[in-house]
Amino acid sequence: MEAEILDIQKKYGRKEVLRGTSFRIAPGSCLGILGANGSGKSTLLKILAGVLRPNAGRFLWQGEDLLRHPRLRASQVAYVPQGTPLIEELSARDNLRLWYEPEALARSLDGGVLRQLGLDEFLRTPANQLSGGMRKRLSIGCALANDPVILLLDEPTAALDLVAKERILRCFENFRQSGGLLIMASHDPWELELCDEWRLLRGGVLEPYAYTGERSRLIRDLEQP
Amino acid sequence: MxxxxxxxxxxxxxxxxxxxxxxxxxxxxxxxxxxxxxxxxxxxxGDKAAAEPVRIGLVGDLEENMLAEGLQMLESMDSSRFSIRFEPMDETEAAAALRRGRIDGYAVIPAGFAEAMMRGEHRPIRYVSASGGADLGAQLMRELAETISRLVLETENAVYGAQDYVAEKIPEINPYWAGDMLVFRYALRLMDRERLYDLETADPDGAxxxxxxxxxxxxxxxxxxxxxxxxxxxxxxxxxxxxxxxxxxxxxxxxxxxxxxxxxxxxxxxxxxxxxxxxxxxxxxxxxxxxxxxxxxxxxxxxxxxxxxxxxxxxxxxxxxxxxxxxxxxxxxxxxxxxxxxxxxxxxxxxxxxxxxxxxxxxxxxxxxxxxxxxxxxxxxxxxxxxxxxxxxxxxxxxxxxxxxx
Structure with a gap:
């Protein structure tokens, strides 16, 4: 069963950011969305996550429009934003408690995804004392609370060192291999290599893109109006 | 939930x-x-603080006859003796005393003030306070100066009016003598200590x-x-x-x-x-x-x-x-x-x-x-x-x- 995004449109005032964006994505695959700054990548992900309301469009999953069924969307879709959605003064465990049922939290820490992310290493540490990599792992851990099928990622490893990057990307790979579906906005070659399909968002339109890993070509394509 | x-x-x-x-x-x-x-x-x-008189510096020619007598009169009046204390000084002294808080303000009386007033000339007194005129004291002083000006003007009108009336209607009485008598009587009434003025602080219910x-x-x-x-x-x-x-x-x-x-x-x-x-x-x-x-x-x-x-x-x-x-x-x-x-x-x-x-x-x-x-x-x-x-x-x-x- 594929997820289908149909004719998503978004305007900020008179500025048309997304002009009828449509695509399909199959479970167990990863879609990389490329685009220059301000091209609308984050807006698209926010719409799919239910943070922003589109002017038009549908997000179909198992025959249901997730944009019109918030409860179903919340149980199926997880979103990891660029910033850190954490309560800074509270420990990692307290932050996880906001999203997890107590039993589910214990299970996940015991051998589930939170263990894979290595969150058990710093459960008692306040979020504002964690490194950038730890904070991102904690944010991903929070997002995965409902065992989602679709994971939306907005530049998930930006500004992280290679070790932290590697650890997080491994977690995404595991998610994909277990049948999960990833949609990732990114410029990072490491992240893009994880994807098996790429699309370039330019002028509010999402076009198929053949990513080769060649940086000069990517820069040239991003610079084109 | x-x-x-x-x-x-x-x-x-x-x-x-x-x-x-x-x-x-x-x-x-x-x-x-x-x-x-x-x-x-x-x-x-404390009642002590309330009884502390307002200290006003006076700058100007205080040897001038009428002004000196007026001040002496004010200082002899019971009410003002306890509420205001005048201290003659020059302007430099007064400014320094104001800065040190020894006086609450000072008034600069222009030379020939009383004589000029008699001739009907306007020479304003300058009052200097620490807060540049924004405090309640300075506002009261301004109000008081205006009241006194009006009082003097109206009294003067009344005395001259009465003098003219006497000169016209009662020829057997010397009008200047009548004018002097009116001024004296007025001064006597003004100087009546018991009925001069009083300030009462109201404390009604509900305040x-x-x-x-x-x-x-x-x-x-x-x-x-x-x-x-x-x-x-x-x-x-x-x-x-x-x-x-x-x-x-x-x-x-x-x-x-x-x-x-x-x-x-x-x-x-x-x-x-x-x-x-x-x-x-x-x-x-x-x-x-x-x-x-x-x-x-x-x-x-x-x-x-x-x-x-x-x-x-x-x-x-x-x-x-x-x-x-x-x-x-x-x-x-x-x-x-x-x-x-x-x-x-x-x-x-x-x-x-x-x-x-x-x-x-x-x-x-x-x-x-x-x-x-x-x-x-x-x-x-x-x-x-x-x-x-x-x-x-x-x-x-x-x-x-x-x-x-x-």
């Missing part, structure tokens, strides 16, 4: 982490407020005492400035978290309510600490506020709706500002400006009517009115306070919703 309760619990935990820091700032503020209260009470408590008034003013100011100690609670909030919670079903209203509850918890702890401290200080220094005879706890409990309303105002201001620096600055400006308009520094009766109405319509004005009514055991103003609370929280929720959708 489950997510809301979890969020409330976590926000309360977050507030508890900030409690020690907030209590330290609260105690500091409470001590400063109490010191101000003691200072004000000290200024108004607050001065210490009671300042208790309300300082409490309000304390509640408004207190928010500064809670800046970390607001500035540390993640906007991304707000967006995710909204997408997950916990809307802006729920988020605002949960965070407001944690803020209220902090406020209650602060209010309790400040109340205990105020009680101790009042007892220690024997400061008596007539309206507080029912007890300080009654006042503190009664002030809770006002405190909640001010918390909602502070919540909204932090929501508007976003960052710590902007938030603290906005809180400070709001506290000072609204406190001024609500009458925390000067009684609002001194303000023009329009400004007074504007100040009373603001949240702080409503809070001040409620605190004053509370001291007078009057339920008035409680509805306005609840209304403001609802409006401010609604505005905060709408703002949060907008931020979450951006």
């Amino acid at each position: 489950k997510r809301f309760l979890t969020y409330v619990r976590l926000q309360l935990r977050r507030a508890a982490r900030l409690l020690p820091r907030m209590l330290a700032v609260t105690l500091l503020l409470a001590v400063l407020t109490a010191l101000s209260a003691l200072l004000i009470a000290g200024l108004h408590a 607050l005492s001065l210490p009671g008034y300042y208790l309300c003013g300082l409490s309000l100011l304390f509640l408004m400035l207190w928010a500064i100690s809670c800046a970390p609670l607001f500035s540390g909030r993640s906007r991304e978290l707000g967006r995710l919670l909204q997408a997950d079903g916990l809307g802006a209203a729920g988020q605002v309510l949960a965070e407001f509850l944690s803020y209220v918890l902090l406020m209650l702890c602060g209010l309790l600490a400040a109340g205990i401290l105020a009680g101790l200080l009042l007892g220690r220094f024997g400061l008596r506020i007539p309206e507080l005879e029912v007890g300080l706890p009654h006042f503190v409990l009664g002030a809770l709706p006002t405190a909640l309303m001010l918390c909602a105002l502070q919540f909204l201001l932090f929501e508007l500002a976003g960052g710590t620096v902007g938030g603290v600055l906005l809180q400070f400006l709001s506290a000072v400006l609204q406190g001024y308009l609500a009458g925390c520094f000067y009684p609002t009766s001194m303000f023009p009517e329009g400004l007074r109405r504007f100040g009373a319509a603001l949240p702080a004005g409503a809070g001040m009115a409620r605190l004053q009514a509370l001291l007078l055991h009057d339920p008035a103003g409680i509805g306005v306070v609840w209304l403001w609370l609802a409006l401010l929280l609604t505005a905060a929720a709408l703002l949060r919703r907008r931020q979450n959708r951006s």
